[in-house]
Amino acid sequence: MSYHANEKGYYGEFGGAFIPEMLYPNTEELRRQYIQIMQEPSFKEEFSKLLKDYVGRPTPLYFGERFSNKYHTKVYLKREDLCHTGAHKVNNTIGQILMAKKLGKNRIIAETGAGQHGVATATVCALMGIECVVYMGEIDIARQAPNVARMKMLGAEVRPALSGSRTLKDATNEAIRDWINNPVDTHYIIGSVVGPHPYPDMVARFQSVISEEIKWQLKEKEGRENPDYVVACVGGGSNAAGAYYHYLDNEEVGIIAVEAAGKGIDTGESAATSALGKVGIIHGSKTLLMQTTDGQITEPYSISAGLDYPGVGPMHAHLYRSGRAEFISITDDDAMKAGLNLCKTEGIIPAIESSHALAIFEQRKFNPDDIVVVNLSGRGDKDLETYIDYFGL
Amino acid sequence: MTKIQDPISDTPIKMNRIQQKLQENHKLLSIYFTAGFPSLNDTVPLIQDLEKSGVDFIEIGLPFSDPLADGPTIQKSSTQALKNGMTTKILFEQLEDIRKSVAIPLIIMGYFNPILKYGVEDFCRKCKDIGIDGLIIPDLPVDVYHSEYQPIFEKYGLINIFLITPQTSEERIRFIDSVSKGFIYMVSSASVTGAKSGFGEEQQRYFKRIADMNLSNHQIVGFGISNKETFQQATKSAHGAIIGSAFIKHVMAEGPKNVESFVKGIRK
Numbered sequence: 001m002s003y004h005a006n007e008k009g010y011y012g013e014f015g016g017a018f019i020p021e022m023l024y025p026n027t028e029e030l031r032r033q034y035i036q037i038m039q040e041p042s043f044k045e046e047f048s049k050l051l052k053d054y055v056g057r058p059t060p061l062y063f064g065e066r067f068s069n070k071y072h073t074k075v076y077l078k079r080e081d082l083c084h085t086g087a088h089k090v091n092n093t094i095g096q097i098l099m100a101k102k103l104g105k106n107r108i109i110a111e112t113g114a115g116q117h118g119v120a121t122a123t124v125c126a127l128m129g130i131e132c133v134v135y136m137g138e139i140d141i142a143r144q145a146p147n148v149a150r151m152k153m154l155g156a157e158v159r160p161a162l163s164g165s166r167t168l169k170d171a172t173n174e175a176i177r178d179w180i181n182n183p184v185d186t187h188y189i190i191g192s193v194v195g196p197h198p199y200p201d202m203v204a205r206f207q208s209v210i211s212e213e214i215k216w217q218l219k220e221k222e223g224r225e226n227p228d229y230v231v232a233c234v235g236g237g238s239n240a241a242g243a244y245y246h247y248l249d250n251e252e253v254g255i256i257a258v259e260a261a262g263k264g265i266d267t268g269e270s271a272a273t274s275a276l277g278k279v280g281i282i283h284g285s286k287t288l289l290m291q292t293t294d295g296q297i298t299e300p301y302s303i304s305a306g307l308d309y310p311g312v313g314p315m316h317a318h319l320y321r322s323g324r325a326e327f328i329s330i331t332d333d334d335a336m337k338a339g340l341n342l343c344k345t346e347g348i349i350p351a352i353e354s355s356h357a358l359a360i361f362e363q364r365k366f367n368p369d370d371i372v373v374v375n376l377s378g379r380g381d382k383d384l385e386t387y388i389d390y391f392g393l
Numbered sequence: 394m395t396k397i398q399d400p401i402s403d404t405p406i407k408m409n410r411i412q413q414k415l416q417e418n419h420k421l422l423s424i425y426f427t428a429g430f431p432s433l434n435d436t437v438p439l440i441q442d443l444e445k446s447g448v449d450f451i452e453i454g455l456p457f458s459d460p461l462a463d464g465p466t467i468q469k470s471s472t473q474a475l476k477n478g479m480t481t482k483i484l485f486e487q488l489e490d491i492r493k494s495v496a497i498p499l500i501i502m503g504y505f506n507p508i509l510k511y512g513v514e515d516f517c518r519k520c521k522d523i524g525i526d527g528l529i530i531p532d533l534p535v536d537v538y539h540s541e542y543q544p545i546f547e548k549y550g551l552i553n554i555f556l557i558t559p560q561t562s563e564e565r566i567r568f569i570d571s572v573s574k575g576f577i578y579m580v581s582s583a584s585v586t587g588a589k590s591g592f593g594e595e596q597q598r599y600f601k602r603i604a605d606m607n608l609s610n611h612q613i614v615g616f617g618i619s620n621k622e623t624f625q626q627a628t629k630s631a632h633g634a635i636i637g638s639a640f641i642k643h644v645m646a647e648g649p650k651n652v653e654s655f656v657k658g659i660r661k
Contacts, residue, residue, distance in 0.1 A: 018532045024560075
């Protein structure tokens with residue numbers, strides 16, 4: 001059984017391209033060319049060169065000794081937090097800006113929730129000198145002022161999404177509408193493994209550098225390529241897709257996906273899509289989706305802005321449905337404590353998204369000789385204000 | 394209803410109201426509005442008034458939280474309709490007796506997720522029971538319809554209507570034409586719904602190009618038609634045109650009562 005997308009972009013029953021006809025030419029152009037372009041030697045060369053010299057890859061695979069001792073197992077942290085711009089997001093935006101150039105596009109659009117993907121997109125557009133418009137929910141603009149400022153400094157135009165709930169899902173709708181209105185010159189850089197085919201697969205491939213590195217780094221340190229478990233937080237699921245990618249079809253490696261329970265799964269304020277979602281269509285993809293009994297998409301909640309997406313990438317919906325991955329949900333409180341715990345044990349301030357992945361060690365026991373790789377997807381600088389408010393620092 | 398012979402089974406079958414209407418020899422005017430807007434119970438009176446005003450057929454919008462092919466006007470009406478409490482179930486209840494008072498073709502236009510959630514077959518069955526003639530589901534692509542859902546729609550006598558745009562390739566238009574059984578919804582330009590400032594030469598060339606393809610289905614133009622002038626431009630080579638956002642704006646400004654003045658303004 002393969003856990004990768006098939007040629008129509010399906011992961012089991014999930015995925016596909018449920019898009020209005022207006023988007024068909026755009027996605028079809030991309031679908032026909034993305035794999036071929038990614039395999040061109042000149043593309044590969046430029047992509048790896050930028051990942052190395054600009055992003056700062058490979059990111060370390062760091063053995064957290066004090067953290068490991070605390071939980072009586074061997075924990076490695078994949079340090080995506082050390083990427084330029086502070087998270088794994090830039091792996092994908094570098095890949096997609098090169099893709100856009102190959103496709104002859106001269107204008108970039110993107111959506112952003114908390115602003116991390118927006119910043120990563122604005123960054124690569126500045127790097128390439130390409131016009132950049134980032135859609136962001138009006139409510140998110142108000143609560144993520146530093147990232148709005150960063151995008152502006154990088155030369156991007158930040159356009160407020162005023163429709164619906166005025167958050168990430170609406171910013172994504174606005175970006176899609178922009179793409180409908182500008183079908184010829186514009187490339188849409190989606191920030192996660194969501195959206196219509198070929199986006200989930202393309203973004204997963206760009207992020208797969210994470211597990212590609214884990215394999216050789218672990219070989220160097222432990223003499224084996226395969227950990228017993230690889231752990232990542234899942235909102236849309238791009239950092240997780242990258243961390244799992246080269247282990248998906250190797251069932252010796254356990255896959256653990258960590259979702260945001262928010263204030264608790266049954267509180268009505270949660271983003272745990274696997275637990276609360278039903279099959280549906282969001283942003284052109286068939287997946288698990290938080291929705292009303294009438295099929296209206298609902299607004300999720302998490303203290304972490306990067307995890308409050310009402311859907312989940314179709315790869316992850318399939319990993320859940322097939323039982324290939326173990327899904328754990330972590331509350332705001334447990335995530336915040338786990339974040340502070342990493343600060344004190346290892347001297348690393350994690351993004352609150354990543355803190356969710358770190359929190360599972362309080363709930364789930366591992367064997368002392370298990371090797372557990374946790375994808376530390378981002379750094380906590382952007383979350384300082386939330387940490388300050390939460391802990392009264 | 395006109396009876397035609399089914400060439401395969403040789404038994405007489407009823408012609409769908411849409412197919413009948415398309416045989417009329419004049420330019421067809423269709424109006425889109427969002428069900429449950431401006432007030433929850435405006436749906437049925439609006440349909441009745443639109444028919445009385447001489448509209449040829451009606452698209453009833455099933456509101457969705459995330460209407461990604463729609464511009465600000467229809468977004469706003471959808472959000473309001475949902476706030477008013479509109480659901481798929483309520484819409485079907487409202488339309489339960491619609492065929493006692495309305496004879497023109499009725500089409501439900503909605504996004505795929507609420508239909509999927511209701512159950513595609515249950516949805517189609519309910520449409521047939523009520524007397525709905527067709528569906529427009531912008532985010533159900535023709536390929537998926539053709540491979541997964543076509544037999545269900547046809548079992549319940551529903552005509553599914555597909556969109557084409559100026560960017561749609563000739564090969565794909567031919568495919569859409571082969572799957573279509575009523576008309577093809579010709580999107581006037583690369584855009585979401587909402588009024589534009591008239592059609593230029595580029596659009597006229599596109600309308601003409603499609604007309605010259607001699608498709609087996611008629612074309613009805615939608616998106617960007619707001620008044621008499623754009624209606625006439627759009628229907629120069631097409632069989633009819635659809636007005637949505639401009640009508641909703643009219644309802645926003647004047648309330649749901651004064652439908653006739655809007656329709657007469659297009660047709661005068």
